[in-house]
Amino acid sequence: MTYPRVALIGLGLIASSMAHAMRAGGLAGEIVGYARSAETRAVARALFCDRVTETAAEAVEGADLVVLAVPVGAMGAIAAEIGPHLKPGATVTDVGSVKQAVVDAVAPHLPAGVHFIPGHPMAGTEYSGPRSGFATLFQNRWWLLTPPEGCDAGALARLRGLIEAMGAKVDTMDAGHHDLVVAVVSHVPHAIAYTMVGVADHMRRVSQSEVIKYSAAGFRDFTRIAASDPTMWRDVFLTNKEAVLDILGRFAEELFVLQRAIRMGDGEHLHAYFTRTRAIRRGIIEAGQDTAAPDFGRAVTPAQDG
């Protein structure tokens, strides 16, 4: 057992998956949960929490590990509420997709003697809520930790042990660098997917039913991305604004170069560009982040193209 008592604040996809994984591995003595919605608390009590409480303050009483699993924009208020009730020596972590904004919002509210180790499990589905979790969500996925300077080595090792026991791989880095990396590999791709789905939604000459009926690989993958939780993504874009706007600016420039090549009929440019992008894909397959199988395991609906 890694922690005698774990408090989960917020009981959505990530927290419920953590609870299932901790129970499956016998990693926590007691799992206490809190969520704002009474309905969510009832589901959590029935499915994966030993105990749920009416307030966040109650939930963290005596907890050895507190996990903040609420949208990034709600972290500061929760931290202010639980700060005075934390057990001395407890570890507080979070699972937000942005790290510097969470550090800025949460750290001021935590008393000395509590170890704050921000984290980001890079795992999820487009489903949300307490019924969406499952024990294997983190299997073989990255879980980034951004421990502050001077972080207690013992507390860090213990948290890392829990995360690895849930099946994830841990890397540590600086909070600011984390935010730039995820802007490139996740936040801006999501912004773009939302935009493309929005364009299709506005078309008059192509009906909605045609878009849906003939949606091929490109667009279908975009809609999957664009179906993720709206509150979570609103907060991501509001709190990782600087890095997202930097990368979006670069994207717009790059898109205009491609658009110009299409307009000018510059086939050589297009072919060279499309050839280069293949190499990154190969790197991802070699790094084990995806499968090379032609249908990606979609036995029922093979990937479409063209």
Added chain:
Amino acid sequence: MTYPRVALIGLGLIASSMAHAMRAGGLAGEIVGYARSAETRAVARALFCDRVTETAAEAVEGADLVVLAVPVGAMGAIAAEIGPHLKPGATVTDVGSVKQAVVDAVAPHLPAGVHFIPGHPMAGTEYSGPRSGFATLFQNRWWLLTPPEGCDAGALARLRGLIEAMGAKVDTMDAGHHDLVVAVVSHVPHAIAYTMVGVADHMRRVSQSEVIKYSAAGFRDFTRIAASDPTMWRDVFLTNKEAVLDILGRFAEELFVLQRAIRMGDGEHLHAYFTRTRAIRRGIIEAGQDTAAPDFGRAVTPAQDG
């Protein structure tokens, strides 16, 4: 048996999958193949063609169905070469992702008495070449046909019969409308995916290895799209220029609105926008174009998020 003799011109993913499907279903008496590369011809002869020829003209001699499965930019030259050798009453179809440009390039070279019925199988993987085909590629996928006005009803019914026997669903529409629909659901999403992968490739502060290592759902799906055949996609963008530039322009406008909302910190706008895009995704799942399973069958590597 639907056609006594079928000639496949070009022997890549689509043609080889057609050959496997036709053999599996006993749909063709003889399958003759031609490709420019001697190596490709040798593979095709070994894997799925009854006979291969040294020229396209030879391949179409006596064929009841001729399938043009070369890049869109190569269709015109091939049509000029085979035109004089086509059997009277034969049907010619193609599998290009763009239709009006193919009609313009091919139709002038075909003699009277030959039935030209352009087509577009909306199926594929990011793999190409004669070894990449498999018999079930078209299973439950759309195969769009754009028969010209006055098209012979018998020839159309026969071709439709073959396609449906290979497992696909057939719809017919006007070539120009086809090109707009696929610009929205496929061509522009591909252009965007290529662009995002290109941006990541240029970043200095985020290393290539970090991009690859931490690539999450958004970016990983983009690289899959961006790994498709460069020649095919160059030709798509050069030959469906008008519709692609129209949709790209709308996309850029929409992106700037989103970018401005992020810059201004307009959380209400972002939340409303992200909520709207969920509906399209639900429509696609209900239309049976994708699965609702959280991991999309990726048992080994569940979809990532955040």
